[in-house]
Amino acid sequence: MARAFTPKVITANHLLEGDVIYMTDTGEWTRELCNAVLLTDEADADLRLLEAQQQVDEVVGVYLADAKTDDNGNPTPTHFREEFRRTGPSNYFHGKQAEA
Amino acid sequence: MYQYNDFDSAFLAERNVQFRAQVARRIDGSLTEDEFKPLRLMNGLYLQLHAYMLRVAIPYGTLSSAQMDKLALLAEKWDKGYGHFTTRQNIQYNWPKLNDVPDMLDALAEVNLHAIQTSGNTIRNVTADHFAGAAADEVADPRPVAELIRQWSTDHPEFQALPRKFKIAVSGAIENDRAVIKAHDIGLYIVKNDAGEIGYQIVVGGGLGRTPMIGKTLKEFVKQEDLLSYLEATVSVWNLLGRRDNKYKARIKITVHEHGIEEIRQRVEDRFQLIRPTFGGFDVELLKEIETFFANPTFKSASTDTYTAAYDADPLFRSWADANLATHKNADYSIVTISLKKHGDTPGDASADQMRAMAELARLYGHDELRISHEQNVILPHVHKSDLPAIYAALKEHELHTANIGLISDIIACPGMDYCALATARSIPVAQQIATRFDELKLEHEIGHLQIKISGCINACGHHHVGHIGILGLDRAGVENYQITLGGDATNSAAVGQRVGPGFAYDEIVPAIERTVQGYLELREDENETFIQTFNRVGMAPFKAFIYPEAQANAA
Ligand code: HEM
Numbered sequence: 198m199a200r201a202f203t204p205k206v207i208t209a210n211h212l213l214e215g216d217v218i219y220m221t222d223t224g225e226w227t228r229e230l231c232n233a234v235l236l237t238d239e240a241d242a243d244l245r246l247l248e249a250q251q252q253v254d255e256v257v258g259v260y261l262a263d264a265k266t267d268d269n270g271n272p273t274p275t276h277f278r279e280e281f282r283r284t285g286p287s288n289y290f291h292g293k294q295a296e297a
Numbered sequence: 298m299y300q301y302n303d304f305d306s307a308f309l310a311e312r313n314v315q316f317r318a319q320v321a322r323r324i325d326g327s328l329t330e331d332e333f334k335p336l337r338l339m340n341g342l343y344l345q346l347h348a349y350m351l352r353v354a355i356p357y358g359t360l361s362s363a364q365m366d367k368l369a370l371l372a373e374k375w376d377k378g379y380g381h382f383t384t385r386q387n388i389q390y391n392w393p394k395l396n397d398v399p400d401m402l403d404a405l406a407e408v409n410l411h412a413i414q415t416s417g418n419t420i421r422n423v424t425a426d427h428f429a430g431a432a433a434d435e436v437a438d439p440r441p442v443a444e445l446i447r448q449w450s451t452d453h454p455e456f457q458a459l460p461r462k463f464k465i466a467v468s469g470a471i472e473n474d475r476a477v478i479k480a481h482d483i484g485l486y487i488v489k490n491d492a493g494e495i496g497y498q499i500v501v502g503g504g505l506g507r508t509p510m511i512g513k514t515l516k517e518f519v520k521q522e523d524l525l526s527y528l529e530a531t532v533s534v535w536n537l538l539g540r541r542d543n544k545y546k547a548r549i550k551i552t553v554h555e556h557g558i559e560e561i562r563q564r565v566e567d568r569f570q571l572i573r574p575t576f577g578g579f580d581v582e583l584l585k586e587i588e589t590f591f592a593n594p595t596f597k598s599a600s601t602d603t604y605t606a607a608y609d610a611d612p613l614f615r616s617w618a619d620a621n622l623a624t625h626k627n628a629d630y631s632i633v634t635i636s637l638k639k640h641g642d643t644p645g646d647a648s649a650d651q652m653r654a655m656a657e658l659a660r661l662y663g664h665d666e667l668r669i670s671h672e673q674n675v676i677l678p679h680v681h682k683s684d685l686p687a688i689y690a691a692l693k694e695h696e697l698h699t700a701n702i703g704l705i706s707d708i709i710a711c712p713g714m715d716y717c718a719l720a721t722a723r724s725i726p727v728a729q730q731i732a733t734r735f736d737e738l739k740l741e742h743e744i745g746h747l748q749i750k751i752s753g754c755i756n757a758c759g760h761h762h763v764g765h766i767g768i769l770g771l772d773r774a775g776v777e778n779y780q781i782t783l784g785g786d787a788t789n790s791a792a793v794g795q796r797v798g799p800g801f802a803y804d805e806i807v808p809a810i811e812r813t814v815q816g817y818l819e820l821r822e823d824e825n826e827t828f829i830q831t832f833n834r835v836g837m838a839p840f841k842a843f844i845y846p847e848a849q850a851n852a853a
């Protein structure tokens with residue numbers, strides 16, 4: 198049996214900057230995970246992924262990443278890899294954590 | 298040092314023009330990522346977790362002061378003010394922007410540096426003993442032959458689409474292998490035969506990664522004039538036989554394993570006989586010419602009294618000298634290793650200021666030469682002993698004076714999950730915490746020679762398999778988990794470490810390492826017996842008892 202679908206966000210790296218970006222509800226890209234859209238329907242997620250992958254001159258390496266809702270109702274990572282992507286490295290105060 | 302000729306410079310300029318155009322076409326959308334990716338990788342440009350990463354080759358780890366200054370400039374102008382020196386004698390920039398990369402490559406070209414073949418299924422940056430040309434124990438300087446191999450392999454038409462990456466390393470000191478020769482696809486030891494002629498012992502099929510293997514001797518002695526044709530024969534035999542169906546089986550170590558060293562040796566020999574005549578001696582001429590670039594600097598003769606005086610008077614200087622100096626072939630000189638492993642800092646990172654300071658020291662006192670070691674430190678290979686106190690004072694100003702070479706805090710760590718897209722766990726913070734902890738305990742000089750090597754996934758970029766203590770970071774059900782191996786050896790007596798047992802959580806790994814080391818201190822015969830000697834004498838079981846005390850208690 199296929200595994201049950203778990204909620205996802207669409208994420209990628211920005212083509213020019215290389216930094217981590219997420220797709221919003223309106224199909225724009227945002228640099229903050231809290232502004233991303235959390236997709237709970239598998240067919241919808243697959244379709245939006247395909248659309249996102251078409252934007253070759255803006256983004257690189259689009260994929261669906263597992264996420265859940267935090268206490269404020271915003272998407273938040275379920276895995277530590279995505280936590281690092283949204284925060285930045287732990288050895289320096291660089292990356293997103295320094296830009297917020 | 299090797300100086301580019303017109304051909305080299307024109308080649309590099311042409312490559313940079315091409316890449317600039319490729320970047321422009323990627324940005325305007327005429328190249329897709331699938332089309333662009335192999336092109337950027339050929340020029341050392343990766344995409345990591347938070348940003349692009351540019352990997353710059355430092356051929357056989359040798360740099361001039363001007364080159365080091367340029368690396369500092371790149372760090373400052375296009376990155377976040379630092380660079381990361383790696384186990385492959387490269388430097389990596391973690392934060393470049395795509396648009397800036399062509400400018401970065403042009404800046405590098407001004408000092409004959411580039412990022413070509415730092416990625417992809419090609420022959421990669423040739424690495425060498427970082428004490429090359431200075432060590433008292435070497436048969437010959439490995440850099441001329443490394444440069445010869447670099448020229449032969451760069452853009453070699455037959456070897457641009459190999460089954461997988463291919464790494465070659467050279468050492469001139471078979472007794473004291475400092476270049477991990479036996480963990481390379483091909484490793485060369487420069488040796489002398491009974492007649493006193495210089496030649497090469499060829500080791501093949503070493504490699505780390507998910508299937509670690511120690512290289513086997515393919516041929517005991519290859520004559521100087523036969524080297525390139527023999528190497529070409531070896532790579533081309535693998536190029537045909539290598540498993541292109543499965544990238545995990547594509548490296549030459551698997552080919553050697555599957556076909557057996559005898560069959561490979563025979564095939565190489567046949568191929569070698571076939572192609573040798575086509576070389577026609579140009580390679581011998583070229584090597585002779587290259588050798589002239591690597592002549593000894595003009596060593597000065599002066600009194601070494603200032604050194605002896607400082608050594609006797611200043612315990613901190615003495616401690617640094619004991620840990621960080623190595624024997625030079627000229628008795629009045631020393632090889633200085635500058636530690637990039639200040640306790641608690643990221644192994645291998647240097648700020649732009651530090652790079653400039655090291656370049657300046659090389660200019661003032663080091664015949665303009667620097668080296669990068671696979672252990673992620675920087676070396677001044679030729680320093681007159683009378684200059685050591687001044688060097689130490691200058692290093693201190695830049696926090697580059699840590700006295701820990703070869704000690705427990707001189708850790709190799711790959712970028713791991715803090716940067717690397719392939720990682721399964723972090724490695725840098727584990728290294729930082731181990732170094733900090735043993736510094737607090739003030740035990741590291743008592744512990745003596747001990748190499749810890751950490752990788753953030755099975756690709757083993759941090760050489761964990763050949764660490765006396767190896768640490769491998771894994772993802773166990775969404776949580777970082779660390780496996781310990783013991784007994785690895787990166788020298789001529791190379792060995793792959795053995796797994797101790799179940800892994801440890803992120804907050805348990807440092808205490809587990811502490812128990813391992815406590816175990817060693819109790820198990821060793823006396824303070825002259827190093828960690829690896831003790832391990833080889835007593836084996837795994839007594840160490841296990843220290844590492845898993847609960848299991849021991851339960852069994853009792
Ligand atoms: C973007 C970052 C990196 C990527 C994507 C990467 C990728 C890989 C992969 C896939 C392998 C396994 C190759 C195989 O088994 O066939 C590997 C091995 C290795 N890499 Fe990296 N690596 C990265 C960073 C580094 C760094 C920073 C270093 C130096 C500190 C390094 C040095 C090595 C070494 C020494 C090996 C093992 C030796 C061998 O090839 O068998 N890599 N790397």
Ligand code: SF4
Nearest residue numbers: 711717720753754758
């Ligand atoms: S060992 Fe793994 S985590 Fe570390 S740099 Fe290599 S690929 Fe990345």
